[in-house]
Amino acid sequence: MKRNLGIVLLLLMGAVLSCESKPDQANPKQEMKKKAVVYQVFTRLFGNTNTTNKPWGTLEENGVGKFADFSEKALSEIRKLGVTHIWYTGVPHHALVNDYTAYGISNDDPDVVKGRAGSPYAVKDYYNVNPDLAVDPVKRLEEFKALVDRTHAAGMKVIIDVVPNHVARSYQGLTNPEGTMDFGAHDDVSKEYDVNNNFYYIPGSTFKVPEWRDGYLPLGGEESVLVDGKFVENPAKWTGNGSRLAQPNFNDWYETVKVNYGLRPDGSKDFEELPSGMEKQGYIEHFQFWENKTVPNSWDKFKDIALYWLDFGVDGFRYDMAEMVPVEFWSYLNSNIKTKNPDAFLLAEVYNPDLYRNYIHKGKMDYLYDKVELYDSIKHVMKGYGWTDHIPVVQKRMADIEHHMLHFLENHDEQRIASPEFAGNAQMGKPAMVVSATLSTSPTMIYFGQEVGEPGAENAGFGKPSRTSIFDYVGVPHHQRWMNHGHFDGGQLTEDEKNLRDFYQRLLNFTISSNALMGDYQEIHFYNKDHTEGYDHKILSFVRWKDGEKLIVISNFDDVKTYTLDLKIPEDVIAKWHLENPTYLLKEELYGKEKATLTIQEGRGNVRLQLPPLESYVFSVQ
Template identity: 45%
Template sequence: MKEKRSHKFIVYQMMFHLWGSTNTDLAFNGSCQRNGVTKFIDVSLNALKALAKKGFTHIYATGIIEHATMEDFSAYGSPLDHPSIVKGRAGSPFAIKDYYDVNPFLATDPAKRMEEFEEMLERIHACGLYLILDFVPNHLARQYHSDKKPKGIIDFGVNDQTDKSFDPNNNFYYLPGTQFSVPDGLDIPIPYSIPYIEIPAKVSGNNVFSAQPSKDDWFETVKLNYGIDFQHGEKTYFDPIPDTWLKLLDVLTYWTNKGIDSFRCDMAEMVPVEFWAYVIPKIKAINPQVTFIAEIYQPYRYQDYIYRGGFDYLYDKVGLYDALRRLMEEKPEATVEDITRVWQHESGEFSEHMLRFLENHDETRINSPGFAQHNLWSTIPAMVITACLHHGPIMTYMGQEFGEMANEVEGFNLAQDRTTMFDFWRIETHQRWMNQGQFDGAQLTKEEKQLDDFYVNLFQFVHTHPAIQEGHFFDLQYAQNEHYPKRKVYSFLRYTSKEKLLIVCNFDSQQYYSLDIQLPALAKEMMKVSQFKLKLIQAFVPPAVNEHIQQADEAMLPPNSAYVFMIS
């Protein structure tokens, strides 16, 4: 049994099929053979040691479980998917077509794909790292079929009564008397002559009760039925336990027994909290150290999914991420008071349960025109707050640490601000960091190395300071005088009985600010200090600032910077 982990772990998200790609000669809508794809063997001991050295503790590998794809692996037991219901040549990582298998294209020998995955998992654990796997409970691929399911497992939908729009023991929702129609306006790279037939049409994954969803809907997926009758006032039928619950408990048990350390639960809020309250304790009975992370965007539901549902961590997107992004973009309405509101009204009482980030596969890259490309170093104050505000976990997305722009048009993905999930491609900065298997960043530009150094130094700081790992938090904004720049500078304390830190962050991209931080009587009382001194122990500053000052000026906080003082 592994020892209990700190809440303050550091997650590295990899879009798995892109992670190991070294090809630079890429074709629009290219196949995995043409453009290249990660193999499990690419996640080598050298690669894992390099990630651990950077300070990462957990790997969130997106796109491991087998999903619908336009690639043909029927020779290896994986049925061919109809291209009209697949997004991109690679397909969506969240359109699962076999919960008990991994993607064949990730294996050097597709016939031995599960063995290769298990060997990779052993390497991850050998390096002291943990693996987070996607669990997609809300929807499945339209052509779900498991060729690797254990004996006794029955596929989703096999026993459904398809003449009923809803039945508590159906796995899917149906539209009797209809036939599914492929959305208009799709540009499918693989020609097909045989139409896709689905009679009756199933309800699409984003709760679209239409036989012809739009191309912007989750048309490639079908909604799973947890015993909620959406067409009749969302009446629930949870007793007896619905068949879908039992099937998904089997799935989670299967992967837990393989040694998975954590599950990132896709769109967890679209699944009833009662299911999580049922299934999470059963998995933790198998391995108490397994953790559950919920993708959730409605703050009023946070408390329910933590205390009733049993989740260990929730995405803090509609909260800290949104507040920091406004500040990084220097929106006219942006103010650091938004940060105070986040911890007060959304996550203050359960801050250790919030997983915080500035990038993931759904959000635009920081270094893109629509975000902060004009001011990349706004990353410094924002990431320091993301990492240090409370003692929950933090996450970064592969390439974020180098300022990846994601400005290429790959195929299905046409947005020049996000890394594609749907295409066989590459991540350009990450390729140069890999440096043909050296994992030393030798091909990175000077600025990319400087940004990477900031992340490494920040993670080292997080790992080595108990006040950040497990200390109390105190917001100082309310106690500052009229000269304090309350819209641009955010100050807070993190402290234990043995270590007390003052952290000050400046979001202004131009202005230096004089530091005259007031510690109120309540903060001194809580920290048990009266007379004290401040010593600057860490200065996170942009390279342009570093080039002009040999030693940080403790009295002036530079633009886009963060200072950490020890209180003694």
Template identity: 50%
Template sequence: MSTNKNHKLIIYQLLPRLFGNVKSTNKVNGSVEENGVGKLNDITDKALAEINKMGFSHVWYTGVIEHATMTDHSRYGIKADDPDVVKGRAGSPYAIKDYYDIAPDLAVDVNNRISEFKQLIARTHSNGLKVIIDFVPNHVARTYASDAKPDGVRDLGQDDDASVSFSPVNDFYYIPDQHFVVPIGYNPGGDEFHHPLKDGKFDEYPAKATGNDVFNAAPSINDWFETVKLNYGVYNPNGEKIHFTSEPPLWNKLYDILAYWSDMGVDGFRCDMIEMVPVEFWSWLIPKLRKNYPELIFIGEAYDKGQYDNYINKGCFDYLYDKVGLYEIIRKLTCDEWGASTWGINAVWNHDTCGLEDHMLRFMENHDEQRIASRYFANDPFLAIPGMIVSATLSTGPVMIYFGQEVGEPAIGASGFSGDDGRTTIFDYWGMPEYQKWVNNGEFNELQLSDNQNKIRNFYSKLLNCVKRNEALREGDFYELMVANEHQPGFDTKLYFFVRYTQSQRVLVAVNFNRHEKEMVVKFPQDLLKKLNVHGNITFTDSSSGRIFDTQDIATGLKIHLQPSSGLLLHF
């Protein structure tokens, strides 16, 4: 794992395509001219200073690498993509068209798009933040072809033998003697979009396997049909049999790509769908990169709890998504689902991620998930307060906020390829109405925000800065208080209590997921009091309000009152 000494990553995920876009047209399936697009240059020093001020340490710039799009950039010498294999007018950021290039949509001067990205890296660093970008290792766009690769670099598939379905030295999988078939019923860009290549066909012969492990020439409309799967020397149709004794050519090509971006100053990579790539690749790639870039951070998108240990200890990842663990428990509690209990939080750290707590990335939103303020989730950003407190303070592992979450962006309505599903589109040109109020035409301030939006944004700012500055929350040990309190009157399984502590600092975290207020006495076990060396009258101070809670004798516990859907960080 990385030798990076930043004990608590606080990550802000943003899509540059949407971040700086101030147009409010929001026409379904609208063009870049109609709906607008954000630029790298829109992420100004002022914007970055405000992100830093809010408590963040890292920015994950999502969708900066060139990907397939329905927008024609041929006037800049960029080959147009066939819309029949592109999802959305803007295109999916996860259908990479050139690993060595920046998306032309994001540049003010398209011919200098790499320079504009380098300038963004420099601005980010000068504002005290580090840079994370995506690495998409499992698949690329069907139109992949690098025109920006350095001299001497062999392109993906350039040396493949396409007459065979599989070879350990091929970069792609093939379906010999068959033409690729565009899924029936796909209408790229909607009825109003016209394009000379929009004809329900795409010239790919022989057909290549599709990104989500579809090994036939005709993927369905629900498949990742716009992508082709990369070959790591594993023959999937034959029971995941490994066919490599040394690294296949693809491995070195991908190493060179990550070294290219690391040389540019990128500080870390969020790696897409890591479980679709053999762990042997990661255990080869990451240590090799760290020989030259020892501080690189690697975050893996992972969903199989049974493989967490494998990808941390063998695959050398720093952090993994905690989606199927804490996220799902917190979401149920936030939505007040029947049977939801904070004992599920205990189950996550006690069983699901046992021994790996500090390696789990916690979040309540990202580009794949529904917005908290949407009608598909909580329909109210304030209901996320207890869940965000737990997500941010449960361990020393990173916490992540998705841009717009802090002002209650609700993702209302369909935008094009992205339907009305409570998610902010990653496929379409679009504006985020509530977030645009904070952007405020490049002023990046609260002047257009409502009182409630300022309140929820202030909550996030206070929480994240407390985590950033408090040693106990940033790097301290954890002590769970549920077992010590479960038999006393007033105990409720929608309350959660724990202590984070170091030798010099201590914080009691108390949250209430109930939609009504709760009051109880929190008991502290004798072994914890001895460990903390505290006794007698102890004063507790709330980090947000400065409110004082006194106990005449901590051995008898601390009486606290919790508002509905709220929490306290009590320093003592």
């Protein structure tokens, strides 16, 4: 009875909060008063000052960053960059090749670990953190809690990973809360599937490590008693990416096992589906829908994990490969999270555009990666074979969900802008970053080192250069120059690197202070292609406005050509802005050096400007 009364009071309190402080569900632009900026940092790489970078090097040889490296000074400088949220990547304890048996932690088998430092997406213990990141592994949870508190004190919120689709083959919870059982502890392994089994099994078959390819050998071929081509798993489990082979392929996610969410092997569902109309309901209604329903055991396990970290002080989660988990589970999990913390920041990796609206509206996600649509379009322009014409088309297609599509140019999965395999020059990212950060009301994300032109050139071991390694111990050279031996003052940066970071700082701080960037958008690109001499597919222009702030944004993606233009502002924009004077002064918001004038004749605006290579202007109408 007390439990039911508590639930009623909780729901009533949620309803009051929803009415008083939360926006109308149908008006998503009001969810944040200003734009958010997420700084993704690979936690074990951030503070590492070691420059050895030996391929397949050990922690002792190549070094590793610690929670403690995020000092008050470091966090202050990140905040000054314009950051509102830090996504600490790789915090949950994942499988790795280092000996922590003195601390009661079992060794992981290199035959099922990618690299030496291990994939952050092969989580071994969800109720603890990576011992590599602690000065004292015994106190690793306390050290992370101190980092959470320091981050909050610096004025930023904390995001960590949750990877519901799969866990490490060697999963072993050492510090589970009382009554919490490990994944698979009560599974009936005689069955391929049972609704309350946490894993899928291959009865009668034992697991075999994959056949190594492309010259790859565990630990780079180093002899080790742990490397014997075997890993004991009987019966074998399905692999994380869904492979049902007892011996997965080298390109499968062989270091992980897939979690069962009540999806039968034939794809049918062993749980109740959301009824029609739930996509229009808020998290409170979703919470109420699931309240008295029986759900698969894995759903409750991940709910408990998420609530544990919320209690710990974490402010949100980034969900790995969310589309591989049924949307009903997300409705269940996220409505529980939002009931506990309505302001939790929930970001998901979904790559299928056909699923976007389901995972936002039914799954109650706050934000999804805008990878397949915007990122890919901008990358093609940066590489020289794409046209800016495609960007307004993408934005129009995303119009109903644009606020929920987080924008980025780098993350741990993508190539560094400065890598030869991408643009080969960090300066090429400047117009792209202006467009990415100002095009919509959605959050912006940057990856640590992006702001100083990190090229990801290191051969760390597992995987190839162009992406900073997430599998091995490595130093990040450009970022290390900014760290300057722990001073975090950019003391070793080149002038070009300093100027690049200054650009990012100016841009991001403008975005988090602008009202217009949380308001209306209209492309003027195609109008100018039709009416402006010399305007072509290397340029992009659009306007933004809200609460009296009116912005004209124009970017030049060409790395050679300077454009001299009479940029046109269409009649309907002039009318919407209620501009009645013949001239208006334009202020350039990023550097304040460029002066321009908006002249209006017969209801149409005109801006005479010169646009150098890779330059952008963000003009505000005075």
